[in-house]
């Protein structure tokens with residue numbers, strides 16, 4: 216899941232960092248230095264430098280230097296690739312500790328942080344396994360307007376790795392907010408999500424875990440768990456709210472439900 220605030224206020228951020236986005240050291244990620252480990256993705260397509268390069272990085276000033284030495288990372292799979300539209304399979308208990316699964320988890324964390332995003336599911340790097348990672352930080356949140364993060368009940372939480380997550384709603388309260396997805400670059404749509412959820416599963420060491428979440432963290436969990444069923448937010452959104460990132464601030468069309476907690 217993309218960091219929503221990235222595009223809530225695209226213009227001022229872009230202006231503020233417009234100089235820096237053109238400098239060479241601001242090409243930290245997802246450019247040609249990457250050797251994707253997911254070979255079937257975009258095999259014949261030249262790597263694009265548009266949305267994933269300086270434009271994306273520009274608003275996230277300060278991490279360019281830190282991340283520029285990253286040399287190998289899987290690409291983010293985009294909508295249309297069947298892996299995003301089919302259910303993933305469970306990780307077998309004996310697989311969790313394997314070198315392969317541990318590498319997949321490490322890659323997922325790297326890709327999520329590199330994007331940067333607040334959540335990622337394994338199918339988004341082309342791996343049809345039930346694994347999700349998520350994380351939200353003070354820093355990410357500080358970029359968004361306070362009134363927005365307050366309405367969204369968005370609070371920081373440490374990195375979570377969940378293998379074979381099972382999500383259950385707690386109560387019937389829900390909220391409507393715009394969501395984005397790293398696999399549907401450049402767009403947003405309003406999605407209704409439960410406010411409170413509980414997720415059970417296993418951590419990366421195979422230990423059972425249970426997460427009780429509310430607000431924005433609950434939304435991220437629902438978004439990422441949906442990925443494991445082959446569901447993108449566009450499959451669930453209120454269709455008439457779909458828009459480009461540039462149009463995020465435009466008013467909702469007549470007849471659309473209001474943003475916020477229902």
Ligand SMILES: [Zn+2]
Nearest residue numbers: 216396397398
């Ligand atoms: Zn997503």
